[in-house]
Amino acid sequence: MTVVRRKTAARKAAGRKTAKASVARAAAKPAKERILDAGEQLFARNGFYGVSVRDITKAAGVDVALVSYHFGGKRELFAAVFRRRAEMLNPERLGMLEQVRRNALPGVPALEDIVNAFTYPMLERSARGGAGWKSYFALVAQVNNSPEWGPVLMTEHFDPLVERFIAVMREALPGCDAREIYWGYQFLTGALTLTFAETGRIDKLSGGLCRSSDLDGVHQRLARYVAAGLRALCAGPAAAPQGKARSDMAANADACP
Amino acid sequence: MTVVRRKTAARKAAGRKTAKASVARAAAKPAKERILDAGEQLFARNGFYGVSVRDITKAAGVDVALVSYHFGGKRELFAAVFRRRAEMLNPERLGMLEQVRRNALPGVPALEDIVNAFTYPMLERSARGGAGWKSYFALVAQVNNSPEWGPVLMTEHFDPLVERFIAVMREALPGCDAREIYWGYQFLTGALTLTFAETGRIDKLSGGLCRSSDLDGVHQRLARYVAAGLRALCAGPAAAPQGKARSDMAANADACP
DNA sequence: GTCTATAAGATGATAGAC
């Protein structure tokens, strides 16, 4: 009764052994790719430990043993799922960044355009790239916030790109302390990945006024929000919280009931 | 070999049965509370499915059966862990919000102070509240980004509070479309929870210049960043991304290599 | 490359002694 969730979903995808083969043939995709697709979808929903190799191979309509054969094991499959689309995505993001720089010559690109080159290729694919991309970004959201996977997978697959973006941001914010930009980037990536999770929370909170799935709406807002935030950080603590809110956290402790 | 992670951590905490009892006695805490503490720590590290009831009870030095006895089951324990500190936290945040309002009379409180009332009680406890609070907020980070748990636990335990904060933000931003504020809040919560995850990613990215654990640094920056972002959203699309970046995402598609 | 069969152990839950 308590374990229902995972099982019900997986069971119906199984069918009889003859059905499995026909499904695989109908899709006309190699087993390896079918495993990646199914793993992507299920890992995005329930995380690494929330899905079994059997769940994945049943959903893919292939045999359990093929995960070990093609990837080596469950953890390696997880890493492969994460890597696959990162490799498609990052060249595009980097290309868009360089294009923004060229368009801005001989000046410096606007902060909004830099942030947009970072977020747009992801938002666009999550919105209109199909179910696989949608799942992938939901997975990125979980990985980014995971103490176990975040430092491994995010760092490995995205940080070389991020370093380039931060270098260009520094050009656009001359005289700004680098630490402000790193923190500004961290706030950006937190906001962006929560958006990808599409948990539907904002839908309820806003009484239907906003929808989690409205990635076009995020595209309209996020770059502006982040650019303004970055500029405020670089302007220094002069514009800091007023009243009791000072820079030392402890100074605020007595303000608590 | 592949399953090592979870097992090694749990095994060493087990000990012999006599040791278990002595540990429990030495701590002088009721078993129910010990289970909550251990569950909090382990769920924060590996998520709901990444930890077994046995892992938790071994770490707590109590018997496996006590999870069912005290909570009903694993899922109910998870919910109880999440609820426990939310109930300590929210009255304080609400109190700080009302105090900010009182201090601002007869005017309207500054946006920075409102955001600060939202974030400060959490940042302060994560920084100096002890290991339990630190684990708890890392758990919140995972739950917030989980399509499975986010809509249930975040909505139930935090949204009544969030509605009050958003109402006060609207007072501070007269004439601003409510949707801008809901999105601005979503970006805030994404940035805040990623901070709580403390994955160490910003440490590597910045070459040690910034540290994930520097929550005082976040306190100095986040309210300013978010307030500036919200004001930019409310200023309307006039300040939107320049160049090719327009409001319609598809308009940007041809900008991709 | 794909499958069957199986190993070796972990999992959540509970009945019943104390």
Add this chain to the structure above:
DNA sequence: GTCTATCATCTTATAGAC
């Protein structure tokens, strides 16, 4: 309230047939 003992099931991984 706490523990022992056990259930039925699921877990990852692999040896070996085809």
